[in-house]
Amino acid sequence: MLSPAQKEEIRRFADRITPKSWNLVLRPEDEIKAPGVLNILISIQKPENEVFTDYFGNKCYPCECKDGIKYFENRYGDVFLKNQVKPALGMVSGRMVFKDVKPTRTERKGKVAKITIKLWPYLGDWKGTMIHELAHVAVFRYNAFKTREYRERALFKNPWNIDLKTLVIKKKLLREGHHGPAFQRAFSMLAKRAIREFGAQIPSDDIFWITVRYELEKYKGRRKY
Ligand SMILES: [Zn+2]
Structure with a gap:
């Protein structure tokens, strides 16, 4: 079992390497329901829920x-x-959900997004796992923006509402696969940010250095083709 301080350490790690509009929380009550915010619930899992x-x-x-x-x-x-x-060390659970936020006097109308990351920290390197899962979230977010943008543009140009561009884009995104170029770019960015923010604090014999370097090298090699 993880202590509240250990859980908070995981949350802080994710929070410090992600954009300001990403709100990392351990409890759904801490979600911020404001336009443009992406709430990410970190759900720490137990052995009986291993996948x-x-x-x-x-x-x-x-x-x-x-x-x-x-x-x-x-x-x-x-x-x-x-x-x-x-057993998986981590996984993004379900889809990214968007909800309209009721505007207050100070806010513009917009959507708040939410997604859950499940983590089994006792199984191995939770830092490397967190970076990996956050890279998946970054790709989901990017794809959601892209799809919406093209849908809006296609609707504007096309009064019959034949949404061809969205279809094309979706196919392209699907073809990129699970760990395609967009994922690799996001992973590299997050990993570099983590090394900048926490590198000095992570002991040189921590398994983090092995898992993250291994994954960075793997993608570097693949990009040559
Ligand atoms: Zn993955």
Whole structure:
């Protein structure tokens, strides 16, 4: 079990490496319901809620044969044994939700966004995991803006409301895949920010340096192609 101080350390780490409009909270009550704010709920998980993934990071569901043999299956129907799956250290839970905010006298009308990051900090390097999950959130946010912008532009130009551009954009975004170029850019930015902000405080033998350097190197190599 994590103490409140340890949970706050995780929250502060995420808060300091993300833009000001991103509000990192440990409890839903601390969300700020103002236009332009992205509330990110950090949900610290327990061993009984572990989620298993295959080599590619696809979620795997525990199954049991009639004869009692336990195995895992991903959504593509691939079957794995316990030693072929690993517990996820973190995951972005569900979609980014947007809500209209009622304007007060001082505020303009707008939307507030919300998303949840689940974290299993006892399983490994929570700092590297947090950077990874925040990079996914950055891509979600970017895609949401892009999609909305194109939808508005397409509607303006196209009185019959044939939303072709949105369709094209969505396809392109989907094709980029889970850890595509946009994700890699976001990860690099967040990792560099974390090293600038916290590098001096993180001991040189902390596993953070291994996991983050490994991931940065991986993306650096991939960009050559
Ligand atoms: Zn990922």
